[in-house]
Every structure is written in C-alpha cells, then in structure tokens.
Amino acid sequence: MTLTQKFTPEALLSAPRRSPAIPNCDGTLALYTVSTYSFEEHKRSSQIRLLKIGAGQSNVVVDDTAASEPVWIGSGEFIYLKGGENGTTNIVHVGDIVSPKPKTTQIASVNGAISNVKVTHLANNTLAFVASALATPEGKLYNGETAQKPLSSAKVYTSLFARHWDSWNTENVSSLWYSTLVKADGKWSLSAELINALAGTGLSSPVPPFGGTGDFDISTSGLVFVAKDPELDPAIYTKTNLYYIPLSSFTETSPPAPTMVQTPGLEGYSNSPVFSHSGKKVAFTRMKSNQYESDKTRLLVVPDISDLSKPAQEFYATEDGKGGWDSRPDSILWSLNDSELFVTAEQTGANVIFKLPSSPSEADKLPESVRSIDSGSVADIKILSTNTNTTTTTTTTNPTSSSSSETRLFVTSSSLIDNSCYSIANPSAGTFSTVSSASKQGKTFGLHRRSVSDITFKGAGDYDVHALVMKPSDFDSKKKYPLAFLIHGGPQGAWADSWSTRWNPAVFAEQGYVVVAPNPTGSTGYGMALQNGIKGSWGGRPYEDLEKCFEYIEKEMGYVDTERAVALGASYGGYMINWIQGHPLGRKFKALVCHDGVFSTLNQWSSEELFFPIHDFSGTIYDNREEYEKWDPARFLNEWATPQLIIHSELDYRLPVTEGLAAFNVLQAKKIDSKLLVYPDENHWVLKPENSLVWHREVLGWINKYSGVEEEQKRMAGQQVNLADRTQDKAE
Template identity: 60%
Template sequence: MTVMATKFTPEVLLSAPRRSAAVPNGSGTLALFTVSTYSFESHSRTAAIKVLDIKTGNSTTLYEDQAYSEPTWLSDSQFFLVKSGDKGSSHLLVSDATQPGSEPRQIKTFDGSISNLKVTPLSDDTVALVVSAPTTPSGELHNPSREPKSYTTGKAYSDLFVRHWDTYSTKNKPSLWYGALKKASRDMWNFASPNGGLVNALKGTKLVSPVGPFGGTGDFDISKGGLVFVASDPELNPAIYTKTDVYYVPLKTFTEEKPPAPQQVKTGHLQGYSGSPVFSHSGQSVAFKRMRHRQYESDKWRLMLIPDVADLANVQEFYKTDDGEGAWDQRPETVVWSHDDKELFVTAEDKARTLLYRLPSTPLEATKLPEPVATGHGSVGDVFNLSPRSNQLLATSSSLVDSSTYSVVDPDANSAVTLSSASKAGKTFGLSESQVSSIWFQGAGDYQVHALVMKPSGFDPAKKYPLAFLIHGGPQGAWGESWSTRWNPAVFAEQGYVVVAANPTGSTGYGQAFTDAIATQWGGRPYEDLVRCFEHLESSVPYVDTDRAVALGASYGGYMVNWIQGHALGRRFKALVCHDGLFSTMGSWSTEELFFTIHDMGGTLWGNRAGYERWDPAAFTGEWATPMLIVHSELDYRLPVTEGLAAFNVLQARGVDSRILIFPDENHWVIKPENSLVWHKEVLGWINKYVGLDTTGLAGDTEQLVV
C-alpha cells in the first residue's frame, strides 16, 4: 500500500498486499517472494513475483502475471517458475532474477498440474527436481480435462473419507514426481531422464504425499542421495487414525526410471502424525517431528533425528524422558539445519507467540532445553539459511499490527534487523504496538490463563469501551501475536472495542497438559475459564465496559458461543456471533475427520453416549435468549451447514432476534475477498447495533440491508 489508512477498516484489511515468505538464494544476496492484492473497485486480483535485495532491503518486481507461480531458486540468479496452461496443463519455465520482465524460457509442458517445487544441486551443471501432482490410480499425471464427459453427478462410496475439508474424495491422489535437469546453456535446461520428464516416486505403492488437505513442500525434502517424505499409513483409515510415517527413497541420479521401494522409518511408541522431514546439508541426516498418539491431531510434536539415512533403524528423540512425555514442553514446527549441520533452528509456539529456538543437532549434545533467539515483535513463520559464510537466517514474521516482516536474524549476536515491513510496522494501517497488551487471570483451577488485549487507536484509559470477547477455534489452538486476514483483532478494535482474546484450557503454547485438558471437557473447564476472564475484566479492568459486551467465535469458538448461549454467561452479552459452530455434539459424527471427535469426546457415539450428551449445546436451547448472528458455509464438510441452520431455527422459533448468513461457495473459512467483505460488514453491523457503535456502511445500516 502506498497510501496510509486513516482507519483500519475491513476494506483496508482485505485489499492490502499479501506477501509470501521470502526465500533466499544460495549465497544469501537475493530473496524471492510473491505479492497478491485485491481491488474492490475493479473486483479483480493482481499477483506479482518480486526479488528482495538482502543488502539494501529494496525489492524489484520481476513479473505481474497471475499465471506464474512457484518461484524456486535454481542458482544464485536463475529460478524456476510454473505457468498454468490451457486444458489443465502446466509449464515449467526458467527465468533470471537479475533481468526483471525478461521472457522466461520454457523447459517442458506437463499434461497435468505440478506444484510444490523443490530443487537441489547434484553437480555444477545438474540439479534434482521434485514436485507434487494429482495422479491417477495407474500412476500417471491426472488432467481433469482429459476425463470423459459424465452425464451424472452421483458418487458412490464403500469406505470412509467420503469427503474431506471442502471436496469429495476421488480416486486421483497427490504423488511426488522426480527428475534431473542438465544445463544446456546459460538459460536453458533439459531433463536428463530417459523419458525426458518426471518419474512418479510412489508408483505401485499405496502411499499418498503430500498429505491432505493442507500438505505441501513441508511434507518432503530432497538431497543428492534421495527423497524423504511423509505419507499416511495405508493400512489405517485416515478418517479414524492420524498415523503418518516418514519414508526414504534412495536415488543416485534422479533419472531412475523405476524408483526403489520407499523405506519406512519406524519410531517405536511414537505412532501419530509425522511432519517436516528435512535433510542436513550433507544429505546424511534427517530431522523430523513426530506425535505419540495415533488418534490425536494436537498431541505434542517430538523432535526426531535419523543420524544416517544408511541406517534407518537408528532413530533418536530429542529431550526423551523415561516416562515418554519428553522434557521439552514445546511443540516444534519449522526445522532448519545450520550451514555446518551442527545446530538446528526450530520454531515453536510459546504464550501466544511463535519463537525461534536454537539447539545442537544431535540429541546426545542437546542436554539443556533450548533458549529462544531474538527475532523482534510478533511471531516467526518461515526461516531460511542465508550465506554459508555466516550463521545468519532470513525470517518471515508478522504481528497483530504488521502483516509481514522480513528480518535478518543473527543467532550469535541474539539480534534481528528488519529488512522490509509490508505495513511499515503497522503505520500503513494506522496501527501501533502500543495498542497490544495482555492480561493473566485465575482460571477455573489452580492455574493462570493468558489473554491478548487490543485497544482502539487513540485509546484513552479514562474512558470505557465496549468489549469484543473473541473465542478461538481448534479447540487445541490459540490466539497469537500474528496477522490474520479472517479474524483480525485490529478490525474490531478500530470499530471502537477493547478486544479480549483469551486462551483458555485447550489452548496451545502453554504446555501440553494445558492443551490436553480440554478432552472430554468441552463445556467444562474452558467455559469456566472464560467466565473467570469476564469476571476479571469486570472487576479489574476499568476501561472495559462489560455492560456493553459481545462475544464471537468460530469452529470450536462457535460451539462455545452456542454453549454460552444456553448458560449464565450468555446473559452478560448484548449480542453473540457463531461462525461454523457445532449445534449438537450428538450430530458430530457428520464430520469427516472422525479421529478428532473420537478423541475429544472420549470414545465413539455408541461407546460413550453420555460423554457426548454431557456437553451438548442443543440440550440447553430452552435458555437461548441473547440476539445472535449465525454464519455458516455449505462447503464446510468439517461442520456441515445443517449445524448453523439448526441453531438459527431454534432462535427463530423462540422469538430471539437472530440472523443467518450462508455462503454456498466457502468452506470452514471465508476467504474470497468479496465474501469476506460481506462477512465483516454483517458481523460488525450486528455487534455494533447492540452496543451502540456506528453502523454506517455495515449490515446494520438500513441502506446496506439487502435481505
């Protein structure tokens, strides 16, 4: 954005540039990133690929073409691009970051859609390439445009996982494809494999990678000696079990027409999700993470090491303890090797922030718990090595006031220097760090609970402000000091609210025991924590007007809004907003990932019916009385739209002021810009009306009311 915003409105949020992580080249001099924007005037999106000069912090636009994606470094100046083609095809291109706007050279066209590129050098003139692509049961690239025309829409299934997230399951699954490219000239590369293209690494197996619905480049890695990846256990149904394993495929040239069979990495009692396999720079070792329980998606990640891929039986766990709990009570996410392979840099959530930690790269040397490295405000996202001549890192982060920051992190000096800020540390949006604070309060038991607080710009502590009480989803999740384009606290604060975003029992980042404690307690400890939060605000925070309070939540937060509606806390709010919330736990088996319900409800519906009935919001609908907005989407297969319709029907039948907003083309998230703007106007208009704030231009404005 080139114009400073006078007020941070939904339009400003949704039209602001959205930057990807910045990925440096091998020498640490340049970094590639993408930027997308949306215009509500032209109702169109723009996309650009840019290069950042790491020395100066200046960036240059290389291309403005929505057909281009996946910029991936090939050398210090050259990079690959994928261009979407006609009739489901895709093109692999090569370009030069030092020649903005130059016409990319085409390497090959594929009869299918490739994505998630990863590249590693094999020699001075040869590189290995791995991509993912939708693949047919016979192991070929899948192109939907090549399928025969069907005259029916019927879908018949005999197994679980009929649908997942927002799509119905099909016989075509993602697979990993590899190849080697040899330099023919400075700007031309040719495939070196006998077939002149890519080879399906998983052909003839039952393995699927990346793992849906959000799997990507983090699900695999490559080295000079092979491919490592994560895939679900083919002998277990993924609707019931979370077990995914790490597999290794040794490759000598990446031109092998028939790849060796994937070798499974076994981890003993750890039988849950696997993730983030990363080769050391030498290619000899692999670090990855693993969960223990195979029906629990929010178990604690354990950091793992394969010291030598030649011996997959030797797998070591960092901070292992005799009781199996692990000494480090954090959940590692991103894993990066230092250039000399002697250290690991790991991101992990801690008290509403994602921090960067440094530790030795072998469990035997990791005798002390890791300490965080200074990275600046907010939360760290992606991290990459810079020059091999230094131990510095390039980190992408964000905060509640800054949408994207690129920083050079120096672990040895324990310092970080900002190179580029998309929102100029919030100034572009009219926001500042002074608006952000936090509180701790007594929870339902012998523990303290943390909440983030965001105040309006121009905040006056002598005044009272209405309360926007935000309840997060998950439920094993947390409100964090990071940017969001969906539930952004600053949007509510700039309407005139003090926003309080509590992290009650079940939240991540406060120790695994605190996260685990929500299981079979959905309407218990978390609800009591929220009651204590409200009481703390009422008694101890004078600038919050609890007589003008509203509560809002999505997913589990939507469930909690329904639960609050039927209990005493519900009478303390002027209005409620429930987005994609569960109306009845008795209907929770209509979801797709059944392992989640089985774990959190303490068993199956027939094996523990009382557990489901205990925390059922529908059992308390006789108490529903607070005005409520329901938002739900028809492509939300996690929480079907009937949950929202049932809640709305109850409110209407009881004569409670209520409204429902339905999106036929959205899933669990409302992410299309025009739909998201409607969402914001409906939500803000609804709550503003009940606390006496301005509704001009919102759904509460009679000129804007369309239904």
C-alpha cells in the first residue's frame, strides 16, 4: 500500500492485519495469516506467512485469499483450509516449509464448510482431527450451496431466538466433527468421512454467534466442549455446560454420549476448556449467574477427566460464593509440566497474563501478573518450546536466571499505537523479548507512546474512575485542542490499550483532537463492584461518572478546549449519547455521534438475547416496567437540542434499525441539525472496508464541522498551497 504521512482512516483500514502467531513444537517457527485491503483495487488479499522466531523475519508460504486456518502437524509441516467449489472445503498439506519451494498437496475435500480445526498426535503417523460445521436435523453435514432451496422465503417460529446477532435461526446447528489424519507412503490423508460427535444429543457447539476453537479442546483421551443447556431457553438464560466425550481412536462411528462436568453453585457461561499436556486434567472457566452474560468468571479444574463422579474444583472459592479473586480470567494455558496455569484477564485498561499453581489446593495466594510486553494488551498466548534461541533485545525485570525446563510463552499483543506484536516471555525469569512488531507502520504515521497517557478521577461515589488519553502526534502543550469524548459499549466493557479497526482513538487524535476514553461504572477490569454498579442504574452512576470526567478535564487538562467538545458512542455508548442528549451534559458538546444506540429502553425486548435486559433492568418488562421507564432516553426528548449523527445497520438484530430511525425522526421533527447513516448489509459492527471508510468519513466530517476542526484543516491546506506557490515563484 502507499503510505501517507498522516494516520487517516484509509491508512487504518488498509494496514495489514495479522492473526495471532502459532509456534511449532520446536519453538523455531511460527505461522500466522495476514490480510490487506486495497482501496485502489477494491479487494482484499490474504497470505499465510512463516515467521523465523530467532531471526524475527517472515516469508510468504501461501498467497491465496481462499486459504485460512494454518495448523501445525509437525515441526516443519502444516495443513490449512481452502474454500472449494459448490460449498466444499479442501484440506491442504504443506510440507518441508523451510525449503525454497515447499510442496503443497490437497489431502481431502469435505462436502461442507468446516472451520475451527484442532489436531493432536495419537500415535506415529496418526493425528486426531476435529473441526466445526453445521449439521442438519438428521445429523448430516450441511452444505449451504447444494442444499435444496425452499420455494418460499417465509419463516415460521414457535419459540424464542427467532434470530440472533445478524441471522435468522434455522434448523441447522453448529456441531463438532472428527476423524483422523493418517500418513502412509509419505502422504497424508483423511482416514474416513467426518463423524458428528454430537449427533442425537440435542447439543450444539461451538456456541453461536462468536464460538470458535475456544469452545472445545481435544487430547488423546477425547473431546471436551461447551454447549447451551438444552433444558433452558437460550434467549432467557446464559447457562452453558462443559461436556466430555471419551474417544480412544477418533474413528468411533458411534461416539459415546457426552457426560456433563458438575459445577455446584455455578450456573452461567462455561468457557475456554483446555486439556493439560498429560490429557488427564481440564481447566476451564464458569460464571455463577445464569442470566448475567458479564458475570465474574471463575477458574476451575477437573482433576481427572476420566472420573466425573466428582465436581470440578474452583480456584479461590469462598464460603459466601463471591470468590476470592476479583478478576475475570479468560484464556487458559498449561505450563510444560502441567504444574502451573497462565491465564489472561483485564486489569486497569489492559489485558494481562497471570500465573498460578494448577491445583486449587496449592493456590494459597492471588495470581501474580506476568511481564510479557512493554505496553498494550495481550491478545493470545501459546507455549514456546525451550529450544528457541532468540537474537532480539531482552528486557529484564528480575535478575533470576532461567533454566531450560521453565515454560516460556509466545505472546501476541497490540496497543493503541501498534496493531500487532509478537514477543517471548519468560514468566519465571521476568524477561521478555520482542520478536516481530508492526509498530513501524504506526511510526510511519507519527504514532508513538508519548501520545498515550491516562487520568484517574473521583467518580459519582467513593471510588476512582480511570480513563485513557490520546493526543495528536504533533501535540504542542502550548496549544489547546478540542475534546473527542468516547463512550464505550457493553455496558460491561472497557476502553483498553489495544488496537481497533472500528473505534481507534488515534484516528480521532490525528484529526487534531485530544481523545479521552473513560471507563465509568459498568466497565470491566476494575473489579466487580464498579462493574456491577450499573445494574438498575443505566443512566445513573455511569452518567454521573462521565460528568465528573468532563469536570476533571475542564479543571486539570488546560490543553483541552472543552468549549469545542464532541462526544461519540456505540451500543451502550450510543444509549448514553441519547441519554446525554436529554440531560445537562448534552449542552456541553457541540455535536454528538450515536452508533447503534438505544432510543427507548421500552424497546429492549425487540432484542434477541433477552437475558441481557432481564439482568440489567432487574426483571422482565412486564414485571418491572418502572425500571425500564426510569432509564428511558425517550422520556427526555423535549430536552434534545445538540446536533447529532445517527448510524444504524439493518442486520443489527441486537438493537434493531428502528432505534436509529426513531432518534433521527425526532431530531428532524424538532429541526435539530442531524444526519442518518444506514447500512443494509452490516450488523452491530461495520466490518466491510468500503463501508467502514464511509463510516469514518461521515463521523469525522460531522464532528469536524461543529468543533471547528474543519475550518482549521481548510486554513492549514490554504497555507500549504500558499507556501507551495511562494516556493515555486522563488524557483522561477
């Protein structure tokens, strides 16, 4: 791509996007994918690349937009998936990848769209192979291209969950399929057709709409997976259980029935099951509440997966059931000798790694955070073999030397100025080294760490609130800059020191704003008290926290011109924009931007995951209508007065497009400057590059118009033209 000297939306959206890197068993090489969109050619390209960890250099091994999901099957060979004709998926083998021309061979063609591949070694030249794909009601592999099409477009439902996220639900459900890959005469092949592990069970995994490889794991002993509880309505309850299917050969034509792992007192989401290296134990997370999607996750372990007569053991369990660790563990990794666990969790605006013993009985103190990167947030962790000799610069925070038996981690991370970084962390020695970073792109555009800072201020009560701050790359402390006030969604979410291609603070900062991104009541990563404080107080404590933030900026940040402030938010952030519009804080802003926001809380039952409003508004709308009405932005329409841009998408089934239309209609009827941007082909997020570019242009054009940045840009452009003319005159 052609780089410019300014970090623009075009630069953001056309920058290469790297996946987490997966090291091989030797720890010498890693595979990752990278995709790039060209606005000149209006198409996306993708590659599978090979990273030489010791040298920090990479090269292309597969250049094909249809290729995805590289998976190691040996230290120097891997397989990947490639979309085929008529809805098929090809499994392709790449061997001897360090050679100048690696040999590529198609080893199987599956009659359907498979994804989320996992493999594990069973014996010499035999691998267990598991993938996910849709299954028909009869338990057969579904192929959307060749399936008979109905003559009518009508949809008939007799139960909840008619639609979910951006799709109308059908009779076909996600399932897990297994077989083996066998090597004979130097060639790999799929030993038999894929077998549906969940046929006839009434269970579905991975769990839609975002379930993937984190919903299941495999070992030589079998398969563990999470699935919605079939006895409860999935629209009303969050409960997902962990199940185990013993498989000795992964060729069983009639798999054993799944056995559920017992977790007394914990009835919510189960996530992230991971087998120990021995295959005997399984670590996973589970929530307590069965109607709170953002409840605190508890870390658990199954001591012996072959004996499920006893319940799983919880780490840091307390008699009151609250749990002794006030964090929400996410992904899990076993150490090389299975004696320790490494887990990721949010902490103060970042995602970090924690280390703890792998047995709850030995976890007598809270987990220690592990230094793994300079700054930013961890996106993925993998075990790295101790054979690696890296030549990159190492930062040491603990003088203790490491031994060859210690577990090292291969870490994928990002930050507000770096969209991808690969590094090696040695938790025991307290060292880390950067292997490969994409930060050179940020540096090309002038992005640097000194542009990023944070503030802490008192919230509505006796608690602190944290906010991230990003300044323009050419920041001058003697000048004053308009404020871009960003409000995150969720509401149980948070702004973090991590990269985003949808809401990237640097894009706003480079327009000439100081960006402040507060994490008020309801935010994750600051303890459950702050997070849970939003229940029954959607427009209460969070709004007051935002008022306190604005007051802090006025008093303490003299380089910010709050007279030229703008505010933007999406999802719950969009709700808050509409709430602010009807309250005094709304008069502090020159313009507002509401993306997929809530117009009226009385419409929350047009959503799909009904457990969400049931929890946050303390009951159903027919049992507790007063709570829904109390925090309804539509109650305050008479106060709406600030110019506002409304953005909504027609495939957003979480917040239907009518929420955006209603807000726009009110603004127009009241003769308030307003604009409506609608996407017929996007969901709750704007993901397509061309659509995203329009999003950025409309959003930036809107806020720049009312903040005065547009006039500044015109004036600067005029000065540059005049300077160029004078330079030309002198030359002549």
